[in-house]
Amino acid sequence: MHRFFVSVPLSVGQPVTLVGDQAHQVRRVLRMRPPEHVLLLDGHSGVFEAELVAVKNTGVTFQVVRRQEATGEPATHITLYQAVLKGERFGWALQKGVEVGISAFVPLVCERNIVNDTAAIEGKRPRWEQIIREAAEQCGRSRLPVLQPAQLFKQAVKSPPPVAVTTEGIVPEARGRPASGPLRLIPWEGERQMHLRAALVACNVASAPGIQIFVGPEGGFTAEEIALARHYGIQTVTLGPRILRAETAGVIAAALILYEMGDL
Ligand code: SAH
Helix, strand or coil: CCEEECCCCCCCCCEEEECHHHHHHHHHHCCCCCCCEEEEECCECCEEEEEEEEEECCEEEEEEEEEECCCCCCCCCEEEEEECCCCCHHHHHHHHHHHHCCCEEEEEECCCCCCCCHHHHHHCHHHHHHHHHHHHHHHCCCECCEECCCEEHHHHCCCCCCCCEECCEECCCCCCCCCCCCEEEEECCCCCCCEHHHHHHHCCHHHCCCEEEEECCCCCCCHHHHHHHHHCCCEEEECCCCCCCHHHHHHHHHHHHHHHCCCC
């Protein structure tokens, strides 16, 4: 059944009218006719079966028939802090990230970002939100992944509050996260020792309320950025001996984490 995320409240027995792109999709692309059924999603795990009752030039109207069980959401909540990339690459990372099961995205501005104009980045938000919504509809997510406001790397690493560190990085008992905070990992091609799986075990991932992954731009993180991340308790990890492109690294890291968590 085709799926559509809608921004209005849904309740059984009520009509809902879709306009714009979604109406075009129903009317022209899918060529749906009454009484075909679709799934309407409210973005917060509400999944409703609905029947098409009217197709007009101004919009298409559905009648909500019943509530369904929400599926398609991983139990592990991953936030990808991804450096903004040039061209279509950031959109690609969003689309694949949604498919694999990432819950939230934060566009990052790092020192070596080619794209670093925050106004231009915010200008891309409507397009990026559309990519996320379409990917979520296509792959069967029942929550709409969130696109948070863009952040400077040096701000993003600061929250949550710092944990104690040694000169190598993290004190053994802190390892990547404060006691009750999310597990925070920074894939870095300069890390030789700490593999992703080892980091998940060492950081007791099962008890973390979520996982944050920080991925750098085309030119990678600077040494100062890695030092700052470590200072704030973020664990550097390797994703293996080959250098992945920036848009690949976050998607791969998320897939490996969800696999390890039994969530794929
Ligand atoms: N400038 C680097 C590559 C940057 S790749 C170079 O050319 O050598 C972009 C981002 O992907 C990096 O900042 C890192 O976060 C991630 N990444 C790519 N390959 C990785 C690997 N093998 N291990 C860990 N992180 C990796």
